[in-house]
Amino acid sequence: MSDLAIKARGVRKTYGRFVALKNIDLDVKSGVVYGFLGPNGAGKTTLIKILLGLSIPNDGEVEIFGKDLFLERNTILKSVGAVVEAPAFFEYLTAYENLYHLTRLSGNISREKIEDTLKVVGLEDVAGKNVGAFSYGMKQRLGIANALLPENKLIFLDEPTNGLDPHGILGVRQLIKRLCRESGITVFISSHMLAEVEQVCDYVTIIDKGEKVCEAKVSDLVERQSRIEFKTSDVGKAAEFLRSGNYEIIDERKHHDSSAFILKGHESEIPELARRLVSAGIGILKISRHKDTLEDVFVEITGKNKTDSVSDRF
């Protein structure tokens, strides 16, 4: 058996003449949190549906834990769980009953296991309440509980923090990390929130308009370029100084009465730069290593050679 939880090759999906996914390859190692990032309509949900056998691709091969998805779907699904798009449950049954009847279809299940899982997602107090009376966030948590049961080794979460309050978002992110670390569960999450992927994922694939634009280890991506951020209120003087000093200005972010310059350069160059700025009489509000956020990376990659307006991309 391979140590890949998900292996996809050449997955292509069209809706009529519209191409939703073009030739997607994916390798997800087991035991990691894998992020799948893209703007609205990029094809995240479409790919998750294909990986779960809910939707049939026009082309491509998918293996889950080394088993062919299209030949052994029912065996695979015994240890795979998911929340796809909005969580949908039976509203006139209680949270416990929903989990009991759904989980029973995958194998043996004990009352304790269900109760434990409800506790994990923080729904133990409302286990006996009808799901119809749940708030969206509570349903989202129940969805995660359902994805975990009976003892799933791989779970897909399609925008899992959608509709959660800040407390809930934090809780879910911690839960995802904990599941991965403590139980060795592979988590595949889709998101359009860059900060989220940066916080919880080990690896990320970025897609845009059905095409893979980047695949990397999150830490590598963030550290890819070394940059220095320098903020000052002597904007004109500083700009002049930087230009004459042959510093490469990547970006200038104007604030009310100050500017932050993003420069190319390594962390080790900061002391020298600071000394020179001081001797040139330029006031320093802040100088530090600039950590690229995924947002920067994302805009850079998906916006490259594109004339779309920003609002169109998000």
Place this chain on the structure above:
Amino acid sequence: MSKLLEKTRQILFLTDFELKKLFRQKQGYAGLAVIILLVALCAIGVYLRIYYPPKHVHVPNKFFGQMLKDLVNGVSFSLTVLLPGIYILLPLVVGIFAAGSFAAEFQNGQVRTVSLRSVPRLSIVLAKFIALSFYSYVLLGVMMVISYACGAFMFGATGDILLFGPAFLGKEAGIYIMDGSIAYQRLFLAYFFAGYALLSIVAMFLMFSAIFKKMTMAVVIPMGIYFTSYILGALPFMESLQRFLPTRYIMVWKYTMAQDIMWDAMLSDGIFLGLYTVSYLIIASVIMNTSDL
């Protein structure tokens, strides 16, 4: 062998799940409510016909009124209720419940939630069919008990009954008196085969649910087909069309109302009805299997 066992187990679990859903929904009471309404209206109608006959009736009909008084009881009343019940009311109720348990679940995503479990999609369709069939028989049983109780209370519990052949078997059939000793047996047979006919309604609605995956479409289209066939079948100059209409076989139970049960006709209609039902289910399963969820 163990695979077969597991599949059977899953279908049992799914059916149990479906039944729980059906009986938990408050709308289950809606079926009961319309049945009670139907029984009550029928009771008032029959009562008025016996005790306050229309003024313009002739002398022989007055005699007929006396005959009614003697020959209407729980059994014949229950059969009187079955006729409008199986033509319109129960197909409506059972059909909408079928669409609600399948099309609405497509629309709201519960079909996907269940499909994410390790079950063949065919068993999902099958379990819904089994559960709704059971539910149809429960509704019919409730209707039989309530109407019999009501009829027995108002018009007497036992005795010979008067059967209006034309209402069941067409103009050629006469009005005749059925012996009280076989009336019960006929009542049960009529309800049993009415239930068999309802199964095809369930299957038809499941098929349209799988095709359209939207509640409104899955109700409107088969209802339209059903009522159109029913109306056309009732028109005298459409007689040659009637044998092609799916509703033709739904009245399979009516043969139990003849003086001697018409087993031959019932068998052939029953087979056609069964074929319709199975085809609806096969189409529903094939579509379910090939759909993006």
